[in-house]
Amino acid sequence: MSCISGKNGIVPCEDHKDCIDKAMEIAERTCSEKQLKFTNLRREILRMIWEGHGPKKAYDLLSELQLTNQSAKPATVYRTLEFLIENGFIHKINSLNAFVGCSHPLKQQDCYFLICDNCNDISEHCDPAITSAIKTITERNQFTLKNTTLEIAGHCNSCIQHRD
Ligand SMILES: [Zn+2]
Ligand SMILES: [Zn+2]
Ligand SMILES: [Zn+2]
Incomplete structure (x- = not known):
């Protein structure tokens, strides 16, 4: 993590x-x-x-x-x-x-998680672009946001490098 x-x-x-x-x-x-x-x-x-x-x-x-x-x-x-x-x-x-x-408990932002399918490593990141995209989407659909959890599955760099 x-x-x-x-x-x-x-x-x-x-x-x-x-x-x-x-x-x-x-x-x-x-x-x-x-x-x-x-x-x-x-x-x-x-x-x-x-x-x-x-x-x-x-x-x-x-x-x-x-x-x-x-x-x-x-x-x-x-x-x-x-x-x-x-x-x-x-x-x-x-x-x-x-x-x-949480890796940055004092700064509550819309975070996203990169989750490696192979080694189960999880890293937490935040990006203001995501916050604003989500705001646009929820407003457009007249949806009241409670919280956001974005989980992105794939392979981390170290698993890709050690694949062979
Ligand atoms: Zn540590
Ligand atoms: Zn967090
Ligand atoms: Zn991995």
């Missing part, structure tokens, strides 16, 4: 621990600014999503959580994921039915 300390989505991070720390710090600060409770559970699940360097499924999060908290239920995980999505800390990748950490 594209990491928080990377200059852009394509450059992988040097030390992913920094990305985790930064993601946790931003979430911590945002919650206190918005007066939201950053509970242990919310903190734990956000960290789990960031720890795997790729998309995470809800049931993997649940079984990880159950290692330390046997009473954790699927509903607990889904409620927490909803909170993290609503506040822009993570994204749901619908085509994979999985979750990734």
Whole structure:
């Protein structure tokens, strides 16, 4: 996934621990600014999503959580994921039915995701041209936009280069 300390989505991070720390710090600060409770559970699940360097499924999060908290239920995980999505800390990748950490949680833009079919790498990018194209399309169709998730499937550069 594209990491928080990377200059852009394509450059992988040097030390992913920094990305985790930064993601946790931003979430911590945002919650206190918005007066939201950053509970242990919310903190734990956000960290789990960031720890795997790729998309995470809800049931993997649940079984990880159950290692330390046997009473954790699927509903607990889904409620927490909803909170993290609503506040822009993570994204749901619908085509994979999985979750990734947001690489730029302070700048909510219309993002698009490039998803490699082969290695499952996901990178997050944003482009003002997409924002304005979507605005034009929704206005033209008198449609009220709630949120946009654009998922583009294909092969990443490193998979293409190592194909032979
Ligand atoms: Zn990283
Ligand atoms: Zn994002
Ligand atoms: Zn790939």
